[in-house]
Amino acid sequence: MEEKYYPQTVEEKWQRIWEDNKSFRAVTDRSREKYYVLEMFPYPSGRIHMGHVRNYSIGDVVARYKRMRGFNVIHPMGWDAFGLPAENAAIERNIHPEAWTRENILYMKTQLKRMGLSYDWDREVATCEPDYYRWNQWIFLKFYERGLAYKKSSFVNWCPSCLTVLANEQVIEGACWRCDTEVAQKELEQWFFRITEYADELLNDLDKLNGWPDKVLTMQRNWIGKSIGAEIEFPIEGRQDSLRIFTTRQDTVYGVTFMSLAVEHPLALELSRDTAQEPAVRAFIERIKKVSTARRGEETGEKEGVFTGSYCRNPFTGERAPIYLANFVLMEYGTGAVMAVPAHDQRDFEFAKKYGLPICLVIQPEDRPLSAEDLTEAYVDDGVMVNSGPFTGLKNAEGKEKVAAYLEEKDWGKKDIRYRLRDWGVSRQRYWGTPIPIIYCDRCGIVAVPEKDLPVLLPRDVPFTGKGGSPLAESRDFVVTTCPKCGGAARRETDTMDTFVDSSWYFLRYTAPKFDSKPFDPKEAAYWMPVDQYIGGVEHAVLHLLYARFFTKALRDLGLTNVDEPFSNLLTQGMVSKETYRCEEHDWLFPNELAGSEAEGWRCPKCGRPAIKGRVEKMSKSKKNIVDPEELIAQYGADTARLFTLFAAPPEKDLEWNAQGVEGAFRFLTRLWRFVMQNSEPLAKAGKVPDDLASDLRDLNRLVHRTIKKVTEDIESRFHFNTAIAAVMELLNAVMAAAQKEAPDGRIAVVKDALITIVTLLYPFVPHAASELWEGLGQKQPLNEVRWPSFSTEALEQEKLLIVVQIDGKVRGKITVAADATGEAIERLAIEDPKVKAFLAGKRIQKIIQVPRRLVSIVLEK
RNA sequence: GCCCGGAUGGUGGAAUUGGUAGACACACGGGACUUAAAAUCCCGAGGCCCCGGAAGGGGCCGUGCCGGUUCGAGUCCGGCUCCGGGCACCA
8 A cells, every 4th residue: 555645546446446346237136135326327518518527426325335234236428429519510510420329438438437326337328229229219110019109290499590499498598409590380280109198197296205395396397287177169150160269267267357368279360250340350360370389479478369350158147348459368288269258367468458348246255345446456366256147255265166067068178287388399400310200102001110020210310410311311222111010112201219319228238238029128228227316417307207108108018017117216416517707798608627727827918817716607608617527537536536526515416616625525535545555554553453542532432433423324314415514524523533532542443443433434425535545454355345334323322421501591511411410410510510500590480491302491481 | 387306514525213502524723743835643622702821611603584382402393594406388
């Protein structure tokens, strides 16, 4: 063992040992209890960043800790390898996406290995491999068979310059992210997954997820957005059909004064045909349709509309209501038509005011009278129904039920539940993704690729221009095929799947990564699933985590797994941030490097002003506040990088980068190292811990056990690694203080004992240094095979207790009592304490409250 | 607008069920070692005030703000302020 702490040497050594011994291979063993710990797999963008370091350090602590607790741990890693950046690299730098991706995977894998993460690399998967994506296709076909995958026409964001569909995330302020052209709405045929079929289960099962943060549960609840209400039919004057609307406020149906339709509503134009309103309606539809749904009325919130010239009849009142088109009504939600109750809906109120439509009050608050004329805004709260025919006088909550029942009885409509959640559009006009296994035949129509023909391989010979729609359409060899049904000429679907499909089931693939007759082996999944601890960024709170839950349920219904929920516990780690440096005057950002070398010396190229400290922001290239983990590891080693990120903040909080903090972490490891080294000879000779110890050594021994308890609880129940590490630091401080005293009384044996504990407790956090020190302390069995230490309640027993004495709630004294002192004895000691006595002089005690082992509280008479 | 978080020293953060607020660390100040520096080690430290020559001792205030419950509140309750995040015309 080296005198000095050279992390690089130590880390290389142990990484090789672990690799050679396949120390972290997970082997199915039904006699043992499994533990599945998983971090969200990375996109192979090129290099790992500090967010990865944090994510994987957290996961590795859990994995190593659980192994020491005797669990059969599976801790896999892989690559979310399909995606747009690879295609952009192809367009910009003329590298094939596949080559670019493979290079990145190789590089990042060596980076991850250098962090000493305890992965079972034998289970590695990359979603861009045919062995993986063929199962995306297989699942797609199963979904298609069951009606869970279907094709429909829908409105999408369309860039008229790039001639491609854009995801919502790729629309920046209404314009294309690549060419800045204004994005239009276009109706396209797209493949969808019917996630809405699972809406109710996805919502209800959130209650089972006790190990998830409330924040994420709430976000998913809101995203699914269940609304309970009714569908009502309003007959249209002069026509056979009627207008179907959805409402959650059927209790206000007597207050309807008009109707509103989305411009996309099938009847929008038709209702104005041959009326004076037709030109106005036509113009309005055209104008509003141009604006993407997301942006309508964004700036002003201004309600706009136009009268269609038609009326419908309220079945409850028999009154006629004019039908309007309105810019705020969405075609995607409900039926694209709403009943307007201006008195009790703010949007309808504003609309009615603008167009001079009547306002009819049908809910009265119970504490004050309202009249329609006095309203300055809609009254949306609960109250009593008025002007509501047979329902007048009911509380509106009760009215909701009664009105719904009544309209079913009269056959005017039905009770209904709607969700905000939409079906998942999975078609992408991109190259670097899974080809959708569908063939179009002029005679047979849409034909699924037969299972035996999978995988549909992604062709390599495709030009990357960045223009035009699906790149796959450019590959003749790919497109031209024969129909599996009739053998006639046919063409392949040229869209690929959303990459979120890949990540929706990868955790199942890890359980049997080489299995070749199904996406995964149900027997293996039955043992390893569900994931016991999932760790990743909160940015996936809705999308990925919702899709993965949906897939798990759908695959369960295909008989492949018996779990309802994939992730029992979820930890969403905070982001890694760092201060930025900027020019005060111009919007100029300065780069600032590792080790806090401040951005001093940088001057603004526009005005020459020196850099000043800006806001603390999430690390990003554009903010120029990146710290490259590779440099960090090269300088301090992986253990320091891990220790710093784990110590600086609890995992769920944001972590602010602090170069001095890194130094501090490194210093702690060096201090421990040096202490063990400098005392190697006496430590080697240390004998057994003698039975009778000096009092300070008994204290040290007690602290050892207290630390084991604290670290165990901090890891186990809260993932509060920062306090766990702090406790170990405290123990080291105490050990070093105890070792300073000279005495041949078995001191060194106690010190050695404590050091062994320290090193064991540190192993999950800093595995390389801990393993080396463990060896240095003469321990033979490899540390990664050692059991987690246990504490004895007996050793925790204190001989003396410090009791705080309060008078009227203020601390006035502290007394030390024997651990077995009686309440009366403690009370007597408290009152006799000189300081306390001084405060009691001339006062009378009203009562005394004792908290066992903690405090005595004396209350004086007033 | 709605829904979630959060606010504690110069800084990151501790205080797990209401019981000594500020653990641990960073930064800082002082000292030791050194020709010197770095490194290392030791000591100090929430604020204000008082007693004492000093070592030391003591008091009051203090966890975003206002109020409440309690012998006792960072922690519980009511009402705000500010910050962060998510959703946002969802009928």
